[in-house]
Amino acid sequence: MSYADFRFDALDETLPAPFRRVAWFVVEWIPLVIVAGLWELASGTVVSSEILPPPTAVFRVTWDLLASGQVLPHLQMSLYRIAVGLGLSIAVGVALGVGMARSKPIENVFEVFLALLYPIPKAALVPLAILWLGVGTETAILIVFLACLLPIVLNSYNAARDVDRNLIWSAQMMGMPSWKIPIKVVVPATIPSILTGIRQAIPIAFIALVSAELIASNQGIGFEILRYGQIGNYTSMFAVLVIISGAAFFAVRGYEWLERKVVRWT
Incomplete structure (x- = not known):
């Protein structure tokens, strides 16, 4: 708090x-x-207004870009890439985190992998992803997936490891097969922490996406930021930054609202 x-x-x-x-x-x-x-x-005093346009001009151009629909295809593409990459990281991260908490061999295998992957800036993986997948959507999705994976894995792992043993023992005494316990007992008990991990991953997804699109895309918000910067249209560049910041803000607030409304018991 x-x-x-x-x-x-x-x-x-x-x-x-x-x-x-x-x-x-x-x-x-x-x-x-x-x-x-x-x-x-x-703007215009400490720094030249050509390099740092005033917010009044930026907000006016932001409105023009949204009203004309010029930026909307790029925004839609970026949001699609975030949705797919984040969705994949949720599916894999929850399964991997719970699996690591429930199985020592799985933990031993993936703990080292995650420890080595975590310190690497995900933007540094973009050139390698380009070699594998080329320039475009697949590369951006991969970078978003890798960037969002760790917070979801860690929250799922810590929550699954701390599940009340009495719940597991009760399920075993009632004859529940061992393979069903992670699905029927462990995952439901870890939902609050999983939701927290997703909340942490949403802004990370936007950061990773823009980093990937700046390097390896010919469409999307990151590409628009780079394009306007290259032609010296800094007011439009700042306007696109405002748009993606607003999208990230409303994505986080929308998720928090949905979490409160749909999963009240957490």
Whole structure:
């Protein structure tokens, strides 16, 4: 729980709901407004406006790009790549994490592999992925998959390792086959931690995707950022950055909302 969470939880019983909503709005958005104001002041004074366009110009171009639909095909392609890469990392990461927690041989095999893979910047794997898969969607999906895999594996592994032994013993005493225990007992007990791992992986997926598209794509948000930067259209480049940042923000908030609504018991 953050400091702000603690302070406003303490005020829950003393402030009416409308005031609490206003307080949350101030806490979340005022720092961003301050940064935008400093950015506006710095543009054209501290830094040339050609290199650092003011936020007013950036937001105007952002609206134009969205309203015209020019950037939407690239955004759709990027979101598709994230969805596939993240989905694969969830499927493989949960299975691998639970498997490592339940089987010592599996843990011994994959622990070293994950320990060696983790420190490598995923963007450094893009040239190798290009050799294997070429320039395009497959390479971007692979990079997103590798970047998102570790947080999901670690959260699944730690949660599965800490599952209450009484639950497993009870299932065994009721005659449940050993191969069903991870599916029927362990995975349901680890759902809260798995959801946390997915929450951590979503922003990582956006970071990995843009890194891959900057190098190995002819379509997508990362490609648009690179293209505008190469032709010196820095206002549009910043606008595309705002769009992908907004998409990541709403993806995380949407996931958190869905988690609260659908899986209340976690």
